[in-house]
Amino acid sequence: MPTVEEVAAALGNDGSEEYRRAVEVLGKVGLTVYEARAYIALVGRGVGDASALALTARIPRTSAYKVLESLAEKGYATPGGGKPILFRPTPPLEAAESLKASIAEVFDKLEALHRAVAEHGEPQLVYLLSGRERVTGKISELLDQSTSAFILTTPQLADLRDELGKKVLSAVKRGVKVTFVTAAHQKVPEGVQYVSRENLIATEVLADGQHALLAAPGLDACGFTDNPILTAHLKQFLEVILAPVGEPSS
Helix, strand or coil, X not given: CCCHXXXXXXXCCCCHHHHHHHHHHHHHCCCCHHHHHHHHHXXXXXXXXXXXXXXXXCCCHHHHHXXXXXXXXXXXXXXXXXXCCCEEECCHHHHHHHHHXXXXXXXXXXXXXXXXXXXXXXXXXXXXXXXXXXXXXXXXHHHHHCCCEEEEECCCHXXXXXXXXXXXXXXXXXXXXXXXXXXXXXXXXXXXXXXXXCCCCCEEEEECXXXXXXXXXXXXXXXXXXXXXXXHHHHHHHHHHHCCCCCCCC
């Protein structure tokens, strides 16, 4: 069984420095430290169950299965059958290409917003927040304030489920149409419309068609606005995502 040192050594001549660099870069694209270590361990082993990966990646055994489930949700691993469940890594180049496509999509959209604002000569009126607690707090606030519709697209539904659970139920009860766009096979609260989409990278919120939020991978920073130009463009983008496959958006 490869140890974390052996996996680290396989990443470069120095080993430990390359390993830390790999964990750092994976963190920048939305993985937690435990998820990054687990993915590196999976790549180094080729396959493994939660117990074996916990030992190789040096993560708590009690957290290992949840970490691997999260990696699967984000597209970095695939669970197999049997007991214990074995996980296999998404090939690194395949994961990288998926990330490139997702990042390009996000920045293409941001560039379109930038051009639209410049053409209209209006201030952007985008407010920035940093820190995961403040970002999730803002998403919760937008949900609490919604009166008609709340759309959330995210590759990290599991990371938001605890913060939003009760608030989602409250919104549904007061008649808000709540829609979650996220990866396949996710658990969503009762009464929520669920749309399956793969390869999402950013977390986006549109509340009542008037308030928009775009959060970075990892939910450690976000921008939010009620600027009508920016919210209109996010609305158009989400209409494309929500349109049935093969049908044009209205």
